[in-house]
Amino acid sequence: MTKHLLRDLDQLKKHLLEVGGLVEDAIHKATTALLERRVDLAQEVMGGDGEIDDREVAIEEECLKILALHQPVAADLRFIVAVLKVNNDLERMGDLAVNIAERSQELAATAPTPMPTGFPIMIAKVEEMVRDCLGALVALDMDRARKVVDADDEVDDIHRQTFLEMQGIMREHPDQVVRATAIISVSRNLERIADQATNIAEDVMFMVDGDIVRHGGASTP
Amino acid sequence: MTKHLLRDLDQLKKHLLEVGGLVEDAIHKATTALLERRVDLAQEVMGGDGEIDDREVAIEEECLKILALHQPVAADLRFIVAVLKVNNDLERMGDLAVNIAERSQELAATAPTPMPTGFPIMIAKVEEMVRDCLGALVALDMDRARKVVDADDEVDDIHRQTFLEMQGIMREHPDQVVRATAIISVSRNLERIADQATNIAEDVMFMVDGDIVRHGGASTP
Known part of the structure; x- marks a missing residue:
């Protein structure tokens, strides 16, 4: 690898981690907005999404430049292709954080009711997965990647549990249908962020x- | 462009369209399973997803080979990067079709009730969007791409309408909460497929x- 390519790849990693930081921050604010009924935080998330979008476009351009300039092969090429996909995933995670912020704002306007019991753990897990999948990518850390994949099952379980909890509430308290469907939506968006982190891992x-780890190992090369 | 690169890009387009055909087929079968309570079709979709997953991996390898072998630049490079992302999107559309198939199977086991009024139009629109976004990609057809972006608003409207329709049913008939949430889930999966098609377009x-068309034109280059 030439010194220039090495330097450009380091820059690329740095920029990707910066977007990762913005996305983590958006998820944290959106979920805090939910739990603490903080409309101001929800609005910060909505207002900050343009920055994440801009960064996605910039990183894709950076990848294209590196490909055209250095024409990397083998592991370097594979790494850049991974960055292109991860970059795309990060932007969508940002959109999912915006979805959560929107639901948080709506819920803050309704009478306060207890949140699903699994939410604090689910939120902490999802934030950790986002951090870990990016850490795994830049360090090519297999163990950290596997940790993310394992955590996904736990998040899925909590989502399913929340879903059933909310269905029960709707059956018994038809006046809470709007609130319960908004909470299911938050839970589903968290689960989708976890899915994106798992894809990256x-x-x-x-x-x-x-080797083919993707698609649950069911596919053959 | 060399003759070899041209030939390899043609092959790549052909393979991408083949996966697109599989995905369209999966969506069509999953939604027919829903409307006609055809559990056999739902199971075909679930069983066929491995093929779509395998194709995704194969196309990514094909892209990597073309990049390493021909080291394309400018428009060709940009095209391959687009294929990498679209390939990823197609695989996820396949997963969304599986989600619909799963809900269809569940709903077929419950008492038959009328489907949301907007579903037949929504399904037809989503299938058309999938076809159009891939057609737009391989022909670099701007008008066809714009058609997809425009259709997305209509699909969003129908989704919102279905959502409200189902919330109303849950409020008035608490015994139909499970059925109504399954239908909302189908509607959301269709809307997500439309979103993926819009991303591609x-x-x-x-x-x-x-130019920067992505992210609603809100971002600056």
Whole structure:
């Protein structure tokens, strides 16, 4: 690898982690807005999404430049392709955080009712997954990637549990249908963020191992 | 462009359209399973997803090979990057079709009730969007891409309408909460497929125009 390519890849990693930080921050604010009924935080998330969108476009351009300029092969090429996909995933995670912020704002306008019991753990897990999948990518850390994949099942379980909890509430308290469907929506958006983090982690494992980890190992090369 | 690169890009387009055909087919079967209570079709969709997953991996490898072998630049490079992202999107559309198939199977086991009034139009629109975004990509057809972006608003409207329709049913008939939430889930999965198609169409417009169409035009280059 030439010194220039090395330097450009380092920059690329740095920029990707910066977007990751913005996305983590958006998720944290959106969920705090939910739990603490903080409309101001929800609005910050909505207002900050343009920055994440801009960064996505800039990182894609950076990847294209590196490909055209250095024409990398083998592991470097595979890494850049992974960055292109992860970059896309991060932007969508930002959109999902905006969805959560929107629901949080709506819920803050209704009478306060207890949140699902699993939410604090679910939120903490999802935030950790986002951090870990990006950490795994830049360090090509197989163990950290596997940790993300394992955590996804726990998040899925909490989502299912919340879903049933809310269905029960709707059956018994038809006047709470709007609130309960908004909470299901938050839970689903959290679960989708976890899915995106899992996709990234699986891409990392695929890159490190050269093996097919994706799609639950069901597919053959 | 060398003759070899041209030939390889043609092959790539052909393979991408084949996966697109599989995805369209999966969406069509999953929604027919829903409307006609055809559990057999739902199971076909679930069983066929492995094929779509395998194709995704194969197309990504094909892209990597073309990048390493021909080291394309400018428009060709941009096209391959778009294919990498679209390939990823197609695989996820396949997953969304599986989600619909799963809900269809569940709903077929409950007492038959009328489907939301907007579903037949929504389904037809979503299938058309999938076809159009891929057509737009391989022909770099700006008008066809714009058609997809425009259709997305209509699908969003129908989704919102279905959502409200189902909330009303849950409020008045608490015994139908499970059925209504399953229908909302189908509607949301259709809306997400439309979103993916819109992402693809926006990528095409971005590629053709070199301009920032993505993210609602809100971002600056």
